[in-house]
Structures are given as structure tokens and as C-alpha cells.
Amino acid sequence: MNSFLYKIKILLLRILGYEKPLRVALLKYLSLKFTNFRPHYETLIYEASKSSIKLGYSEINVIELGVAGGDGIKSLIKYKKKIEKVLKIRINIIGFDTGSGLPKTMDKKDLPFFWKQGDYTNKNLKDLEKESDNVKIYQGNISSTIDQFISENQHKIGLIIFDLDLYSSTKLFLNKIPNLSEKNFLLPRTFCYFDDLFVADYFLDNTNGEPLAITEFNNEFKDIKLGKSFDHINDFKFPLAKGQIYTLHDLNNADYDKYIGIYDSDSLSGHNKDKFRSILDD
Ligand SMILES: C[S@@+](CC[C@H](N)C(=O)[O-])C[C@H]1O[C@@H](n2cnc3c(N)ncnc32)[C@H](O)[C@@H]1O
Numbered sequence: 001m002n003s004f005l006y007k008i009k010i011l012l013l014r015i016l017g018y019e020k021p022l023r024v025a026l027l028k029y030l031s032l033k034f035t036n037f038r039p040h041y042e043t044l045i046y047e048a049s050k051s052s053i054k055l056g057y058s059e060i061n062v063i064e065l066g067v068a069g070g071d072g073i074k075s076l077i078k079y080k081k082k083i084e085k086v087l088k089i090r091i092n093i094i095g096f097d098t099g100s101g102l103p104k105t106m107d108k109k110d111l112p113f114f115w116k117q118g119d120y121t122n123k124n125l126k127d128l129e130k131e132s133d134n135v136k137i138y139q140g141n142i143s144s145t146i147d148q149f150i151s152e153n154q155h156k157i158g159l160i161i162f163d164l165d166l167y168s169s170t171k172l173f174l175n176k177i178p179n180l181s182e183k184n185f186l187l188p189r190t191f192c193y194f195d196d197l198f199v200a201d202y203f204l205d206n207t208n209g210e211p212l213a214i215t216e217f218n219n220e221f222k223d224i225k226l227g228k229s230f231d232h233i234n235d236f237k238f239p240l241a242k243g244q245i246y247t248l249h250d251l252n253n254a255d256y257d258k259y260i261g262i263y264d265s266d267s268l269s270g271h272n273k274d275k276f277r278s279i280l281d282d
Pocket of ligand 1: 065066068072101103119120140141142164166172
């Protein structure tokens with residue numbers, strides 16, 4: 001068997017053994033082929049916007065940690081424009097990146113055998129600010145730019161997209177979350193998306209990378225928690241982001257108990273004829 005046929009055989013085995021419906025693989029393939037097609041980013045901003053509106057906020061920040069060439073920021077801009085038309089909300093897009101790619105690391109928990117210094121350099125990082133109104137890029141290591149952001153910020157953060165690859169960089173940002181809470185910049189429950197919880201090569205796991213940074217965060221902080229929903233067959237909200245969404249619970253947030261539930265008081269009572277919400281509102 002030549003090497004091409006052998007690769008086809010391995011691919012077929014993997015397709016047959018793949019647990020998810022193949023349409024999920026198709027969606028993933030499309031998102032890799034068209035870098036600005038990110039159904040998870042779109043649904044995340046949409047849900048973050050709906051939650052913010054329910055809580056009474058008409059302007060929010062969406063943060064992408066790790067911008068690289070800017071495909072993520074461009075897709076966020078595309079979706080923000082659509083959502084601003086559909087919902088009464090203003091969305092600011094904020095990116096953080098060194099511009100010079102991944103920083104040097106000696107920490108084994110950063111997987112230096114997989115990610116190396118200088119990967120994803122973008123010399124024109126700041127040009128992304130010209131793509132649309134309300135886009136701000138903090139260029140530099142987040143160890144310093146996060147404090148600059150904290151001193152300048154004016155709006156609630158509705159969504160944080162973590163894509164810094166490294167354990168150490170993720171931890172740098174997570175360690176600043178109590179400051180964001182003290183300044184009242186967080187929603188009571190802020191959506192967080194973690195891009196680097198899984199790589200198909202299997203060496204990224206609970207002992208390193210983003211997963212370890214999350215575990216340590218939850219061990220270190222009492223009143224702020226990163227919670228992950230249980231995997232459930234009824235879950236449909238965030239295509240391609242299954243298992244990657246966490247809720248940042250800011251338990252001391254003044255709005256934490258504010259009711260934003262979806263059920264009317266008599267929605268389950270026998271006399272309510274209008275029991276079912278439109279699936280479009282879910
Ligand atoms: C995988 S790339 C981001 C890709 C981007 N989110 C996208 O979807 O196109 C990771 C980025 O994180 C940035 N990064 C990692 N650690 C950082 C740190 N401590 N400060 C600033 N940027 C950092 C790197 O420069 C790199 O561009």
C-alpha cells in the first residue's frame with residue numbers, strides 16, 4: 001500500500017470512529033477553510049449581548065486575548081455589525097497581543113515543544129483598528145497592557161475569548177480578574193471562551209496549558225469562579241464551541257442576584273395557553 005492509500009485508510013478509520021454527527025466535522029472544516037467564518041464567535045457575542053441587555057447595559061466590550069494576524073478580530077467586527085443592527089446594543093472589540101508573536105518561555109507547562117517564540121508575529125497589528133469604529137488593540141505583553149486597559153476602561157466586559165496559547169500568558173490575565181471585578185468591569189456572569197483546551201495530538205491536557213491555568217484560578221480565588229456546564233444532549237447554543245465555554249461567576253457582583261430568568265411566573269401552570277417560547281428567542 002503506498003503512503004497516499006495508507007493515509008486514506010487512517011482517515012476512513014477516524015471518520016468511522018468519530019462520535020459526533022459528521023455535520024459537526026463539516027462545520028469545523030468550513031471554519032478552517034474560511035478563517036472569518038466562526039459560528040462560535042457569532043453565537044457567543046449574540047448571547048453575551050442578550051445577557052447584557054437584560055441586565056440593563058447598552059454598551060459592552062468583547063475581548064480577544066491573542067490576536068495574531070487578526071482573523072478573529074475581523075470576524076468579531078463582522079458579527080458585531082450584524083448584532084448591533086438586530087439588538088439595541090453597542091459592542092466594542094478589544095484585542096491584546098504582543099505584535100511580535102508568542103513570548104519566550106522556559107516553562108514546561110507552556111508546551112515549548114509545540115509553541116515557539118515569535119509564532120504569529122503581526123507587524124501591522126494596530127492597522128486592525130482601522131477596520132471599524134470601536135476597535136482597540138492593546139499592543140505589548142499583557143503583563144503591562146492589562147493595567148493600561150484597566151486604567152482606561154469604561155464599559156462592562158460581556159465576553160472574553162482566551163487564545164493566548166500559553167499557560168503562563170493565560171495565568172497572567174486570569175490573575176488580573178480580581179482587579180476587573182473590583183473595578184466593577186465584569187458582568188455577574190461573563191461568558192469566556194477558551195480556544196486551547198484541546199489539540200488533537202493529545203499532549204495538551206489537565207497538567208498544562210489553559211486547562212491547568214483554569215484549575216489553578218478556581219483553587220486560588222474564592223469569590224470568582226470559572227464554571228463549566230455539564231455536557232448535555234440538549235446543549236445547542238454554541239456551534240463548534242462545545243466544551244470550551246466557561247462562565248466567569250463574579251459572586252460579589254452587585255447584579256449577581258438580579259432576576260433575568262426566561263420563564264414567566266405562570267409558564268408551567270395549566271391555565272397558561274402560551275406556554276412555549278419561540279425557539280428564535282432561545
Ligand atoms: C494563536 S494566536 C491567536 C489567534 C487569534 N485569536 C485568531 O483566532 O486568529 C496566539 C497569540 O497570543 C499572543 N500572546 C501570547 N502570549 C501573550 C502575552 N503574554 N501578551 C500578549 N500577547 C500574547 C501571541 O502573540 C499570538 O499572536
